Amino acid sequence: MVKHLFKLIWNKRKHNFLFLSEILVSFLVIFAVFSFLVYYYLNYRKPLGLAYDRVWSINYNRDQQTKNMDSLVIFYEDLKKSLKSMPMVEAVSYTSNNFPYSSGIMTTGLSPAGKKVYNVNNYMVGDDYNKVWKMTLLEGRWFNPEDKVARNKPIIINESLRKEIFGNGPAIGKSVGDYEDKGKLKIIGVVQDFKANGDFWPAGYALFSPLDSGYLKHTNVLLVKVRPEADAGFESSLYKFMANRLKNSSIEIQHLSEMRDAKNEQTIIPMLIFIIIASFLIINVALGLFGVLWYNINQRRGEIGLRRALGASGNSVSGQLISESLILATMSLAVGCFFALQFPIMNVFNVPSIVYVLAILLSIAFIYVLVFVCALYPGKQAAAIHPAVALHEE
Structure with a gap:
């Protein structure tokens, strides 16, 4: 047939x-x-890998009034403490412009064991960054103040980058070369993969570096984790507070849930x-x-x-x-x-x-x-x- x-x-x-x-x-x-x-x-x-709900970004473009780095550090630290003292605020962190769901991009590379790993998303973050996003640490710990004076710059990587470099082996305490393989970066933690570009895109490679005082003058984003009771009234108060503290700046507050959508x-x-x-x-x-x-x-x-x-x-x-x-x-x-x-x-x-x-x-x-x-x-x-x-x- x-x-x-x-x-x-x-x-x-x-x-x-x-x-x-x-x-x-x-x-x-x-x-x-x-x-x-x-x-x-x-x-x-x-898994999404982070909690975007109730996270607000505050963008500003303040012209610095002084070139004295110590004064700038004191100013930004005081601003952060003032925000954390608000009853509707749970956590505050400075960050580079490439935070999740933003349009900013900042990539680098690593040189582990003589090879090259490219297209690694490089996040410059403050001490409470993980508290803002509720990230899950799979190994090690988050940054602490002592890391800012460490001999080898500490970094935290995500699990995809760990798998690429170490396979199924441990990563904590290991050192890898930077992009040009001239300096050593010490891995102190591994976080769960997180989807920074929306629900339909892979996590990619990511590393976190502590935001030091020298980078503060280039920073123009604050991330704020607010309480469930925070409403439009609090958002208006927050805007007025930032406008008063940063008088020569235009302030923009965005909800990360809307940015994700x-x-x-x-x-x-x-x-x-x-x-x-x-x-x-x-x-x-x-x-x-x-x-x-x-x-x-x-x-x-x-x-x-x-x-x-x-x-x-x-x-x-x-x-x-x-x-x-x-x-x-x-x-x-x-x-x-x-x-x-x-x-x-x-x-x-x-x-x-x-x-x-x-x-x-x-x-x-x-x-x-x-x-x-x-x-x-x-x-x-x-x-x-x-x-x-x-x-x-x-």
């Missing part, structure tokens, strides 16, 4: 070329859509547009497949009538047409899978291979369902052809 089906397909190869092309194009488009969806879904399932929208909206465009394409392809199958049935009425006259049942005729369509789909999928498999083999876009493998399997299942549904009704119509009428027409 299978040999007979392949013979029929070969004899009608010119008519089947359009069918094969439509299936191939559909597979490639569906593969692209499922690759995005699987990638985002796998990232979404991972904005980051997620930057991923969701383009993806929805892509899905809508792909859906229209799939609908057109489905209509095309339906039309091709319907045309083939009308061209083969004599063949179908003869089979029915020789005793073939309606289900047998319908099954043959559906089987032909599925075999054609398999031929197109074989070609499509050849191209799709190049993505995990060549590690395109540095995406885990499991993403592409799952996308290929889902795309194959989707194409088979699509072809089966498109062939089902024409197959039933073919089964309903009366042999006498079909032979009379011939």
Whole structure:
């Protein structure tokens, strides 16, 4: 039976070329859509790694009144203490501009054991940074005041960076070279991975460095963890307090929950547009497949009538047409899978291979369902052809 089906397909190869092309194009488009969806879904399932709720950022651009570093340190320390003394404030920390959900980027590299690790997100943070975000320490400890005078600069890394450098081995107490491998950085802690660019993106590599007094003059962001009772009234009071303390500065207060939503929208909206465009394409392809199958049935009425006259049942005729369509789909999928498999083999876009493998399997299942549904009704119509009428027409 299978040999007979392949013979029929070969004899009608010119008519089947359009069918094969439509299936191939559909597979490639569906593969692209499922690759995005699987990638985002796998990232979404991972723990967030930080508590963004009730975290506010205060941005300012104060022109310094003095170049005396000791005076600046005293000023910023007094400002921090004043904020912490407010009844609605739980924790306060200075930070560099690249805090989670912001648009700031600051990357560096490390040189462990003679090799290079690039694209490491470098966060300059204050002492209470972990209290603001409620980060989970997996190993070691957070920074303390003694770290500012340590011989080797202390750093805290995330678990992805630890795995890249040390595999499953311990990291606490180990030293790694900085970007140019001229200085040594001592690892004192490992935090759980956290998704700083939204729920749908991976954590990447991250390290935290203590924000020293020399960096304070370049700092223009404060992170504040407020209590659940904090409302718009407190936000207004906080704004007035900052405006009075930083008289030559423009103050902006942002809620990190809103910044997170904005980051997620930057991923969701383009993806929805892509899905809508792909859906229209799939609908057109489905209509095309339906039309091709319907045309083939009308061209083969004599063949179908003869089979029915020789005793073939309606289900047998319908099954043959559906089987032909599925075999054609398999031929197109074989070609499509050849191209799709190049993505995990060549590690395109540095995406885990499991993403592409799952996308290929889902795309194959989707194409088979699509072809089966498109062939089902024409197959039933073919089964309903009366042999006498079909032979009379011939």
